[in-house]
Amino acid sequence: xxxxxxxxxxxxxxxxxxxxxxxxxxxxxxxxxxxxxxxxxxxxxxxxxxxxxxxxxxxxxxxxxxxxxxxxxxxxxxxxxxxxxxxxxxxxxxxxxxxxxxxxxxxxxxxxxxxxxxxxxxxxxxxxxxxxxxxxxxxxxxxxxxxxxxxxxxxxxxxxxxxxxxxxxxxxxxxxxxxxxxxxxxxxxxxxxxxxxxxxxxxxxxxxxxxxxxxxxxxxxxxxxxxxxxxxxxxxxxxxxxxxxxxxxxxxxxxxxxxxxxxxxxxxxxxxxxxxxxxxxxxxxxxxxxxxxxxxxxxxxxxxxxxxxxxxxxxxxxxxxxxxxxxxxxxxx
Numbered sequence: 001x002x003x004x005x006x007x008x009x010x011x012x013x014x015x016x017x018x019x020x021x022x023x024x025x026x027x028x029x030x031x032x033x034x035x036x037x038x039x040x041x042x043x044x045x046x047x048x049x050x051x052x053x054x055x056x057x058x059x060x061x062x063x064x065x066x067x068x069x070x071x072x073x074x075x076x077x078x079x080x081x082x083x084x085x086x087x088x089x090x091x092x093x094x095x096x097x098x099x100x101x102x103x104x105x106x107x108x109x110x111x112x113x114x115x116x117x118x119x120x121x122x123x124x125x126x127x128x129x130x131x132x133x134x135x136x137x138x139x140x141x142x143x144x145x146x147x148x149x150x151x152x153x154x155x156x157x158x159x160x161x162x163x164x165x166x167x168x169x170x171x172x173x174x175x176x177x178x179x180x181x182x183x184x185x186x187x188x189x190x191x192x193x194x195x196x197x198x199x200x201x202x203x204x205x206x207x208x209x210x211x212x213x214x215x216x217x218x219x220x221x222x223x224x225x226x227x228x229x230x231x232x233x234x235x236x237x238x239x240x241x242x243x244x245x246x247x248x249x250x251x252x253x254x255x256x257x258x259x260x261x262x263x264x265x266x267x268x269x270x271x272x273x274x275x276x277x278x279x280x281x282x283x284x285x286x287x288x289x290x291x292x293x294x295x296x297x298x299x300x301x302x303x304x305x306x307x308x309x310x311x312x313x314x315x316x317x318x319x320x321x322x323x324x325x326x327x328x329x330x331x332x333x
Contacts, residue, residue: 015285019294025282026275032283033131033300034271042127043267046120047260053116054255056108114150117157121149121203127267128203131274133303137312138205148202156199185225193221200270212277220269224262231258278303293320 018024034040122145129139140148197217201210231254275281280300284293293301302318309316 011285018285019282022281026272028285029275029281029283029296029300030268030272033275033280034268036300036304037130037271039127039130039267039271040264042123042130043260043263046123046127046263047256049116049119049123050259050263051256053113053120054259056110056113056116114153117153118146118149121152121156122146124199125149125203128200128270129205130307131267131271132205132208133307134205135307135309137309152199152202155202156195188228189221189225192224193217196220196224196266196269200273204270208273208277213273215276216269216271216273219272220266223265223269227258227262227265 018028125140125145125148128134139145194217197210197213200213200217200220204213278299280296280303282294283296283300284291287293298318298320305316305318
C-alpha cells in the first residue's frame with residue numbers, strides 16, 4: 001500500500017508539472033490524443049500499401065531509366081551504385097544489366113503502383129478525418145475519395161521523387177564541396193515542407209486554414225529529411241558489408257521500418273496541428289473519477305465522438321459526471 005501511495009503521489013506531481021509547463025503539456029496531449037484516436041492501426045495500413053507500391057514503382061522507374069539514360073553511362077552507373085541498386089530482386093538485375101525495357105512490364109508495374117498508391121492516400125485521408133473528428137457524412141464519397149487519391153498520388157508522388165533526387169544530390173555531388181551538399185539538403189527540406197503542407201491541406205477538412213497546418217508541415221518536413229539521412233546511412237554502412245542473404249532481409253526489414261516510422265512521424269505532426277488549433281492541452285494524466293478532466297480533456301473526447309456520427313440526422317451528446325459543472329456541447333444552458 002505504501003508503494004502504491006508513493007506511485008500515486010509521483011503521478012500527481014508529474015501531472016501538476018506538465019500542466020504548468022506548456023511545451024511538456026502539449027507533447028503529452030499530442031501523444032495522448034494519438035493513442036485515443038487509434039491512428040496507429042491506420043498507420044500500419046498506410047505503411048503496408050506504401051511498401052507494396054515501392055517495387056512496382058521501381059520496376060517502372062528502372063525500365064524508364066533504360067530508355068532515357070541509354071547514352072549516359074556515367075549517370076546510370078551512379079544511380080546503380082546508390083541505394084537503388086541495393087533493393088532486392090531489382091537491385092541485382094540492375095547490376096547485371098539483365099533488366100530490359102518492356103512495355104508490358106511498364107504497364108503492369110504502373111497499374112500495381114497506382115492501385116497501391118491510391119490506397120496509401122485513401123488510408124491517409126481516413127487518418128486525417130479521425131484526427132480532426134470529421135463525421136462520416138462530411139467525408140468524401142466512394143468515387144470522390146478515389147479521384148482525390150489519384151490526384152494526390154500524381155501531385156505528391158512526383159514531389160516526393162523530386163525531393164529524393166535533391167537529397168541524393170547531396171551525396172552524388174559531395175565532390176563539389178560542402179556548400180553543394182548543404183544546399184541540396186536545404187532545398188530538399190524546403191521541398192519536403194512544401195509537399196507536407198500541400199498534402200495536409202488536401203487531406204484535411206475544408207474548415208481548417210493553411211496557417212493551422214503550417215507547424216505540422218515544418219515538423220514533418222524536417223523529420224522526413226532526418227529519416228532520409230538515417231536510411232542512407234543504414235544502406236551505405238550496414239548493408240554494403242552484409243552478406244547477400246542477410247543483406248536482403250535487412251533491407252526489407254529496414255525499408256518497412258523506415259516507411260512505418262515516416263508514417264508515424266507524419267501523423268504525429270498532423271496530430272500536433274489538431275492539438276494546437278483546437279487548444280486540446282493540457283490533458284490529465286489520470287482517468288480516475290476522483291480526478292476531474294480538464295477542459296482540454298472534454299473537448300478532445302467530444303471531438304472524438306463527433307467523428308463517429310454516421311448519418312446527417314445523427315447527433316451524439318457527451319456528458320460527464322457533473323452536468324451542471326461540466327455541460328455537454330449540446331446543453332442549451
